[in-house]
Amino acid sequence: MVAVIATTLVQATFAQEHNGHDANTSVLASYYSLKNALVAGDATLASAKSLELVKSIESTDNKIIGDKDKAELLKHSTMVSKTTDIKAQREDFAPLSTAMITLAKSGKLSADPIYVQYCPMKKSSWLSSEKPVKNPYYGSAMLTCGKISETIN
Template sequence: MSFKVCVPVGTFLLAATLLACQQNTSKQEGQEQTVAGEALQAPYNPVFYDSLQTAMQSYYQLSAALVKADTAAANVAAAGLKLHVDSLPVSLLQMDSTHLGTISSTTGSISAELLAFPAEATLEGKREAFQMVSEMLFDLVRNTGLKGQTIYHQYCPMAFDNKGAYWLSDKPGILNPYFGDEMLECGETKDTLRYK
């Protein structure tokens, strides 16, 4: 084959390969969106999920108190959340010991952060502690599920001098616990976990 014939054929093959890769990427993105919209499994003991749902209700109360900048109500909600996290029946989770150890460690870390919550003298300090609890609680829910519930993982890019911070909600609307009335609807939902 001469050089004049090879160049056009080579160019055609390169273009066909790039087009095929681009179409494959589009198909994969479409599949990921479908999977993300499907309900996830929550396969563990219902007693655990009832207990975790009670803990989540206390978490949502804590978030609501921070939205209102009510430090007294936040302290009460944090104490309730600590009580519920401490009483989670982790032993009912039928999983391997390594995974169970991770869950136990996470609940212990949440409890420790909540124990120190009332000692945070400022609203800003309480919001920082809330951020840490939110991250750990999200990890816990992702590892165990929350039967019959939907969790919205929400994000404010401006929190803590534009470092950004996440929180959890049981509603899709934004009520920002890091700014409250100052920027109540600042934020977006980054992830949605729906459990069967």
């Protein structure tokens, strides 16, 4: 009987941790997809990827992303999703990235390193899964403008 109870508790705990990690990974993966659409200069794709990010954030438990952080992320990702003006999307991406950076620093979003990259022209940062800089604020006009300012492990 004790073994059955212990097994059930361990499985439930593992499921909660696993689901939390999946939710975090989903939010980060959706953010990366949005960033890549902005790098490519594809406003229609950026709008669609931002909507995916909104859904990922909304489906994440409030224990994983707190109410305040969730509200901030939803505010900016929704703004990106509501327009197909690439300049406006890139403007809204800056505060979204600031909120994502805060979230990445406060919790484990990925088993892989997360690179905080900085654009001195825009004076804004973003997250990347790769070391090579691909600037979402200027796309092909200044694709490699920026540097890694921090690595989150």
